Amino acid sequence: MSDPLWSDRSTWLRGDDLKAYRVTSSGLCWWCQSAPATTREHKFKRTDLDQMWGDSKYLLWGSSGDDRTIWDSEGFGRLSQIRGPKSDVARFKPSMCLTCNGKRSQSFDESYVTFSRHVWQHMDRLWKAGYFDMSKIYGNEWQSRVLEVARYFAKHCACSMVDAGFEVPQSVIKFLDGETSRLEDMHFVIFKDPQIRRYRRRMKEIGVAAGGLHIEPAAGAVSKSRKCLTGYSCAYLLGFIGVKYYWREGARASDSFYLHQKPRIYRREELPPI
Ligand SMILES: [Zn+2]
Numbered sequence: 001m002s003d004p005l006w007s008d009r010s011t012w013l014r015g016d017d018l019k020a021y022r023v024t025s026s027g028l029c030w031w032c033q034s035a036p037a038t039t040r041e042h043k044f045k046r047t048d049l050d051q052m053w054g055d056s057k058y059l060l061w062g063s064s065g066d067d068r069t070i071w072d073s074e075g076f077g078r079l080s081q082i083r084g085p086k087s088d089v090a091r092f093k094p095s096m097c098l099t100c101n102g103k104r105s106q107s108f109d110e111s112y113v114t115f116s117r118h119v120w121q122h123m124d125r126l127w128k129a130g131y132f133d134m135s136k137i138y139g140n141e142w143q144s145r146v147l148e149v150a151r152y153f154a155k156h157c158a159c160s161m162v163d164a165g166f167e168v169p170q171s172v173i174k175f176l177d178g179e180t181s182r183l184e185d186m187h188f189v190i191f192k193d194p195q196i197r198r199y200r201r202r203m204k205e206i207g208v209a210a211g212g213l214h215i216e217p218a219a220g221a222v223s224k225s226r227k228c229l230t231g232y233s234c235a236y237l238l239g240f241i242g243v244k245y246y247w248r249e250g251a252r253a254s255d256s257f258y259l260h261q262k263p264r265i266y267r268r269e270e271l272p273p274i
Pocket residue numbers: 029030031032033034035096097098099100101
């Protein structure tokens with residue numbers, strides 16, 4: 001299999017180990033590269049936060065190392081409270097202009113919200129399912145709508161890269177522009193995480209509704225000779241269902257979920273640890 005995700009042997013770095021490879025921000029929106037970057041994309045989508053809110057006064061946020069998690073629960077001494085979706089921990093630094101983060105990406109957001117609603121509603125059933133049936137979520141339009149979901153995740157990944165101090169690959173920009181409907185050097189896979197599921201169940205036993213939004217710590221692969229980033233990996237989870245995104249410079253023909261009507265749901269341990 002030519003898929004870069006499965007055959008990658010590179011060394012991945014995290015946090016300060018990537019410092020030497022960061023670039024200085026131009027202050028412009030990374031997508032149009034012309035208007036000032038004035039708006040902040042949500043790390044955790046506002047609709048996901050809203051649906052977790054329910055009757056709670058606040059959500060709880062915690063991190064271990066670079067791990068970022070939001071739980072709709074109480075009773076964790078070391079976690080901090082989030083009192084609104086505009087909280088700093090829920091958003092990336094400003095990196096997009098108003099038009100790109102609004103009108104230009106509105107259809108991506110809408111298709112993502114439909115996807116996310118389905119995941120929240122059917123989470124327990126999805127645990128047992130081996131795949132998603134996109135036509136059940138989007139009907140006859142599944143192909144174009146799932147492509148928009150992929151563009152939502154590509155935008156999320158781009159914001160995460162800029163937030164971490166890196167440039168957005170041109171391929172991502174072309175994908176978002178609609179110049180291509182296949183982002184060859186970025187792989188997106190859907191997975192389920194048994195560890196998070198176990199945690200949710202354990203918390204439930206002691207009366208804590210640990211619904212949970214989770215972002216896996218981002219990691220980068222680098223070229224020491226060219227002094228630049230050559231790979232980037234992260235994951236976004238709704239409860240225990242996640243999408244992993246994985247960019248690899250020069251990779252071809254990634255077999256991502258949006259190419260399939262019934263994309264497989266991998267178990268987390270089937271994917272590389274990073
Ligand atoms: Zn823009």
